[in-house]
Amino acid sequence: MKQDIKDLISAALTALVSRGQLDAPELPEPMLERTRDTAHGDFATNVAMVLAKLTRAKPRDLAQRLVEALPSSSLVTRVEIAGPGFINFFLADDAYRAEIPRILAAGHEFGRSRIGAGQRVQVEFVSANPTGPLHVGHGRGAAYGAVVADLLAAVGFNVHREYYVNDAGRQMDILCTSVWLRYLELCGEDLRFPSNGYRGDYVWDIAATLHREHGDAYRHPTEEVFAGVPEDAASADERDEEGNPLPDAPGGDKETHIDGLIAAAKHLLGDNRYRYVFELGLNTILDDIRDDLSGFGVEYQEWYSERSLTESGAVNKAIERLRAGGHLYELNGALWFRSTAFGDEKDRVVVRDNGQTTYFASDIAYHMDKLERGFDRVIDIWGADHHGYIPRVKAALQALGDDADRLDVLLVQFAILYRDGVKVPMSTRAGEFVTLRELRHEVGNDAARFFYVMRRCEQHLDFDLDLAKSESSDNPVYYVQYAHARVCSVLRQAAEKGMAVDPSPGVTNLERLVEDHEQALLRSLTRYPEVVETAALKAEPHQLTQYLRELANDFHTYYNAHQFLVEDAVLRDARIKLILAARQALRNGLGLLGVSAPENM
């Protein structure tokens, strides 16, 4: 519908040029907007004002010429020039009504398009370290990423969803060691658990599996394990009055302590047994993450292993390419990447003085690989705490001669839970966090998905648990779902009353839809494809949630003002066609959000 009007404007512009009435170097893409106020018609364009600037003509004169050159169309009843030079289009009621059969015929395809033209887009999201279950912060990234991916797919992009598995590095060693220490406790060893270890219950569970399957085979005496290990800092169990962890104790250091324990674990267990515990921890947690995301309706095409980058030589290849380009130098025994040459604030280490490559080195290789896989566009969705990381990744891509503009990093702010108006505290290391699974069980998938994407991603999200659970109009999820269920209910009522409902898209008698509420609902309905398009291109799912509330509101208002199941069969049929179209838009929109559209509530 919008495109039809755009075409009219383009036609008028080319007509003016060919008649010599317009002297512009190049024609702008006509900017057409929905009007805020129906007094200004249905659509408005500002081309006359934009062109006036380029051609030094008076905007209203130009607008006048443009209006005269517009081809006639049955869609438009009236065109007027307003304000400084807006051209307002008033659409025929029939133009709106004609959308009903189109919507019904399109069915679940309504709102989908091909503007992405099959371009390949990779969306990488969540990618949480497999050191513990997903918590509610990851949940927001999961919901946001999944909806952005689905939106892009809906408008014709070829989308590849990926999870980057950080299955290497020190954090995983800490997890492995934490599991082993818990296992030793299960064997009957008495030890002081490191303050920097992972303390969650899931660590006990993995340790219990190890103990159940292998008995004491991995056991070593506590004295042997802790021999020569530097002092720990204060325990994480010890808190000050405000509940914050105490600072490092004098003479103790939690980092050197845990590193000492990791070394002890590797030494005492030997390669094979250490590897076994490591894999047990990794796989148990990864399975849990997969299961959780799958239960949340989030599926991936690929789980990409960080370790595979090292093993395949990709990391070394990336470093060699940087070296060949003259972007590396040695300092204090480490190998540095001169990222400042590409706008980063300081240079970064890629190989440590102990010979190990850094996480950053893996990430360079990973992003190089992403671009080499031929994606037209790569989208990374990160937690906002990683924002400082963007310049160095882009710097690396530039240094490698890749097009850094193909990479977009979208940052998602944290979600803060509120229960009874009080903030729910969270700390990963201390094992005090609400998991995504707990949240899903508490409020349900539908409310979780909807609430997570309700706000712009760079906005902090206050997640009100009580509101998400409330079954009332205060709760936006129920409000939208209820509109859908109400349409279904009307149809059930019709059946009970023996009123036949014509299931075909049918085009008859729509002219009977003359009420203001019907026009308002129709106007909203025709906006749906435009909303999906901008929500997808701008990666802003909240536009869709916002829209669905408005659409639901238009429906509820109509429902209250008019009876659908009237005696007049012709009018009844027209009204049912309209609310069926509304149901289709509600269902499709909820579907894109990963929220169910219930038949009754």
Place this chain on the structure above:
RNA sequence: GCCCUCGUAGCUCAGUUGGAUAGAGCGAUCGCCUCCUAAGCGGUAGGUCACAGGUUCAAUUCCUGUCGAGGGCACCA
């Protein structure tokens, strides 16, 4: 100290990629079921778009500065 994001109604937030008289929801308040689910609908009140400059036909939107909030500044991942 430097960097990023944010600052819009009492609260939580939109604002269609610079447009016309800045909008929802909640809360407050006044109404609406003999009627397809009241899990709903309507009315009223509520604003110096943090502040000061700048860019232009036009700024809540873009730029600069100030103030305030949150986050980030590792040879961790």
